[in-house]
């Protein structure tokens with residue numbers, strides 16, 4: 001039986017960042033990913049926005065780790081050649097939006113130490129994005145976009161260069177703890193691996209993985225986000241992320257426009273809870289459903305300018321779209337050799353490196 005110090009379950013951006021961060025000389029780190037390729041689930045099915053940290057309740061893990069993670073992510077992208085643009089983003093208010101909502105959001109961002117936010121007027125928006133209509137907006141210069149596929153590859157390369165080993169096509173099937181509580185035996189179809197510490201970074205399946213490892217009980221609620229995309233010349237109508245004001249309650253950010261580093265423009269995502277974790281395409285909204293929300297931001301859009309895009313599924317800890325739920329990052333109370341990195345919905349892409357730092361401290365506690 002193979003014996004290793006740290007096993008990470010899940011090869012998305014969070015698991016890969018944890019592999020990179022927990023690896024050090026004299027320590028064996030191994031990552032299990034059930035798919036043949038790394039990062040094929042939520043990590044590459046999202047908006048690819050580097051969030052500044054505006055939206056989350058002050059004091060929450062999401063608020064703190066987003067601000068820390070954003071800066072770490074820009075540094076990582078620069079050092080490792082990951083395509084990205086620190087292009088800033090606009091959160092715009094239309095004529096029907098109450099002014100106080102913009103003020104409230106600005107105050108929340110500042111409470112989260114997003115210190116470069118500015119309240120700007122219609123002329124400012126027009127100078128930056130001449131095709132976008134807005135009465136006023138929040139300008140967030142430290143928001144940006146990143147190429148998620150390239151990020152996954154760079155995190156993998158960097159983890160390997162620190163001697164962590166990633167095993168794709170290697171699902172965790174089952175586990176049990178030895179009687180003395182010194183080890184966890186992890187069963188995969190190929191072999192059983194004996195680990196001194198395990199990190200649960202299994203995304204949509206973190207609840208199943210926690211149960212298999214004897215960790216605390218929780219439920220991951222899959223919540224689909226659907227996208228359309230702009231076609232043809234309409235792709236040049238916007239050059240940076242443009243968001244509406246978020247829904248009053250909870251954290252749905254509203255259907256927004258996000259240019260990608262490769263020149264397309266995504267419209268979305270929507271928010272819909274569903275029963276199945278793997279259902280990306282069933283009962284999809286038609287492209288026509290995205291025209292009206294797009295027009296609120298870009299009034300010249302015509303139905304022919306919009307076609308269907310991809311989907312992504314959020315791993316939510318709450319079944320209620322209007323409720324805030326924080327990341328679950330902790331040493332498990334029921335299985336002390338387990339560190340949970342669960343409920344990592346947005347801004348988990350932005351925060352993957354700061355999540356990994358926190359996880360690494362908890363892993364050190366287990367191993368010392």
Ligand SMILES: Cc1cc2nc3c(=O)[nH]c(=O)nc-3n(C[C@H](O)[C@H](O)[C@H](O)COP(=O)(O)OP(=O)(O)OC[C@H]3O[C@@H](n4cnc5c(N)ncnc54)[C@H](O)[C@@H]3O)c2cc1C
Pocket residue numbers: 009010011012013014015032033034035038039040041042043044045046047048049050051170171172173201202203204205206209224225226269311312313314315344345346347348349350351
């Ligand atoms: C529609 C949408 C838009 C988003 N937009 C943004 C955004 O703009 N900015 C942002 O910061 N965040 C965004 N997010 C959130 C972000 O995508 C996630 O927080 C992040 O990708 C989570 O990464 P992860 O590694 O935890 O999960 P995943 O990428 O899902 O990785 C988990 C991995 O675990 C593997 N796994 C599961 N079970 C097992 C097992 N038993 N054995 C082995 N492997 C297993 C899976 O195969 C998977 O590869 C968005 C999410 C969605 C859905």
